[in-house]
Amino acid sequence: MSIEALPEIVEPTEEKVKEAFEKKWNVITWNDPVNLMSYVVFVFMKVLAFTKERATKHMLEVHHQGKSVVATETREKAELYHQQIQAHGLIVTLEEQT
């Protein structure tokens, strides 16, 4: 392997590092007609470690506005929240923060 080839390998790695640590992702929970309001509060407290007051605020935002950004995190952590919230039966999406 020639030395000149090295930067071509390093460049995409830096891009991935930037993707993983610098770009932030919004975790968005959406309203649905079936999930109980008290259960949504419970899920936010359990998965996101919210206080009851904060969880209730986000639940009401979901209920009245149709959705709520419940976390803004690195890709890895946002994906973890995405999976955990959906595993509890809530509708959740990820969106790159602009």
Next chain:
Amino acid sequence: MRTSRQTDHLTLSFNLLECRILRHVLEQIRRNYTCRPEELDPRVASAWYSTRGCKSAGMTAEETQEWVANLREIKGNCLPLLEQWCGQLAAPQEGHVQLRVKLHDAATLLTALNDQRLLAASGSDIGQTEMDLHSPTDIATLPAAQQNALFQIHFLALVMEEILAQLSDDSP
């Protein structure tokens, strides 16, 4: 139904009718948790294993497949507890049945009951309009399948609310 909280567990007491319904529900959940998403009613699969979030996150097909497999594994991990609870509900005593649920397992029960509510709603096309019906006269205008689904959804909501009330003072 009555609920009480002890040091490390909840005790849920049901009459025989409530017990029979809950046991049927838990057995149905247990069966469905063992199914692959493609084996489920597509409407149920889209509620439990929705890939909407994967699409919004720009995941590849391979990443999405892995993500769904992980989600299924999470559900599968609940099977031993579901079996244990079905066993407890199989032994009625003097007209009532008690279900003992350890506090750290209560979230699993809540999620399973909620999954059944989602299943009943998606499988019978229950949306906001049907959920907003409260009077028996209005509910009676719905097809029988939707009436049954609504009954189950509201019964399970009652059970969930009782459990949540017992956990309401717990901090994360």
